[in-house]
Structures are given as C-alpha cells and as structure tokens.
Amino acid sequence: QSVLTQPPSVSGAPGQRVTISCSGSSSNIGAGYDVHWYQQLPGSAPKLLIYNYINRPSGVPGRFSGSRSGTSASLAITGLQADDEADYYCQSYDRSLSGRWVFGGGTKLTVL
Amino acid sequence: EVQLVESGGGLVQPGRSLRLSCAASGFSFRQFQMTWVRQAPGKGLEWISYISSGGGNIYYADSVKGRFTISRDNAKNSLYLQMSSLRVEDTAVYYCARGDASGNFESPFDPWGQGTLVTVSS
Numbered sequence: 396q397s398v399l400t401q402p403p404s405v406s407g408a409p410g411q412r413v414t415i416s417c418s419g420s421s422s423n424i425g426a427g428y429d430v431h432w433y434q435q436l437p438g439s440a441p442k443l444l445i446y447n448y449i450n451r452p453s454g455v456p457g458r459f460s461g462s463r464s465g466t467s468a469s470l471a472i473t474g475l476q477a478d479d480e481a482d483y484y485c486q487s488y489d490r491s492l493s494g495r496w497v498f499g500g501g502t503k504l505t506v507l
Numbered sequence: 508e509v510q511l512v513e514s515g516g517g518l519v520q521p522g523r524s525l526r527l528s529c530a531a532s533g534f535s536f537r538q539f540q541m542t543w544v545r546q547a548p549g550k551g552l553e554w555i556s557y558i559s560s561g562g563g564n565i566y567y568a569d570s571v572k573g574r575f576t577i578s579r580d581n582a583k584n585s586l587y588l589q590m591s592s593l594r595v596e597d598t599a600v601y602y603c604a605r606g607d608a609s610g611n612f613e614s615p616f617d618p619w620g621q622g623t624l625v626t627v628s629s
Contacts, residue, residue: 431615441602441619443616447613447615484552495568496554
C-alpha cells in the first residue's frame with residue numbers, strides 16, 4: 396500500500412478535462428512538503444510533469460496543471476489528447492523514519 | 508544534454524549479488540544528489556535509496572536496508588547500487604534519477620535514466 400493515495404484509474408474523451416487526486420498525511424503533504432507529478436508513457440521511464448505543486452518544466456504543455464489543498468494535491472489535464480494516455484504518479488518527501496521519498500500508487504489515464 | 512544511463516541488470520539467482528551502474532553526462536554530477544527508484548513488473552514506483560552530492564548522507568528504504576549499498580564516484584560521473592542477498596521480490600526495473608544541487612530533500616527527481624531490468628529467479 397502506497398503512502399500517498401491516488402485513484403487507480405481515470406478516463407475521459409478527447410478534448411475533455413480530467414483530474415487526478417493525491418492524498419497524503421501529516422508526515423508528508425500535510426507537513427508542507429512539496430508534491431511533484433510524473434508521467435510514465437507505456438514502456439518509458441517516468442518524466443517530471445509538475446514540480447512544487449504547480450510548476451511546469453520547460454516543454455510541458457499548459458494543458459497540465461497542478462494544485463494543492465490541505466493534505467492533498469491534484470493534477471488536471473485539459474483538452475485531453477490520445478497521447479496523454481499514460482500512468483501518472485505523485486511524489487513527496489515524508490519525514491517519518493520508515494520512508495523518506497514516497498510515491499502514490501499511480502493512476503492509469505485512459506483516453507476513450 | 509543531461510543524460511543518465513543505467514547498466515548492469517540481468518537475470519540472477521536468489522541470494523546472489525548484482526551491481527548496477529548509472530553513468531551521468533551533460534551536467535556537473537558532483538554537485539547533485541542522486542537516487543535509485545525501482546518498479547516491479549506491472550506495479551508502481553518505489554524509492555529505494557538516496558545519496559548526497561558528496562556521498563556523506565545516505566538513506567535506504569526499509570525493503571532494501573542492510574542488503575543494498577548506494578555509492579558514487581564523482582571523478583567518474585557514476586552512481587552505483589550494490590545489491591546483495593537478492594530476493595524474488597527485488598525483481599524490477601531500476602531507475603537512477605537526479606535530485607537538485609542544493610541538498611533540498613523536497614526537490615523533484617529529474618531527469619530519470621531509461622532503467623535497467625533486474626530479474627531474480629532460480
């Protein structure tokens with residue numbers, strides 16, 4: 396079981412908007428640590444998509460955006476495209492002794 | 508171009524050892540903290556080990572503590588993961604990834620290597 400909780404799957408039609416949630420606790424997101432999002436296309440390595448909750452690295456389209464609310468973070472994708480179909484992971488730092496850097500379990504995005 | 512290239516994966520029997528390498532290029536390797544992340548077949552991402560830029564601070568996930576050893580050679584721009592007492596459940600793609608140069612634990616992992624597959628099976 397992952398320290399950060401994400402829905403296993405989301406789906407949407409081309410052009411639509413979807414959101415992916417990432418829920419944490421008082422030892423990670425609730426403690427104020429930054430949340431990052433990664434996109435993993437089929438057969439590829441993860442790629443940084445959003446960092447520090449809301450920032451996009453150079454080259455990431457503006458269709459991808461992040462937000463924060465309390466002990467949760469969210470990733471929104473607007474104007475869905477077929478090549479957005481991928482696994483998405485949130486990640487943060489955890490101050491507990493049992494784990495340092497933690498990931499969500501991943502969310503599979505299906506473009507219908 | 509910033510690049511990380513892992514090598515050293517393969518098929519190994521339970522209880523044996525294996526050493527993974529990660530060759531870095533396109534940036535000043537000695538300034539950056541580095542980490543290893545693995546992904547079991549069909550599963551999610553799992554952080555397993557971290558090393559600071561100078562190698563003085565090292566952390567492990569409980570799942571590998573006492574069996575895996577992370578190290579780096581800044582003169583060779585290389586990161587390593589020595590894996591011993593391997594178990595079937597260590598089967599995964601192993602990725603190296605870069606942190607930042609300030610030692611900030613909260614920094615994202617960027618970029619990632621392409622990964623190297625380790626299969627532990629008899």
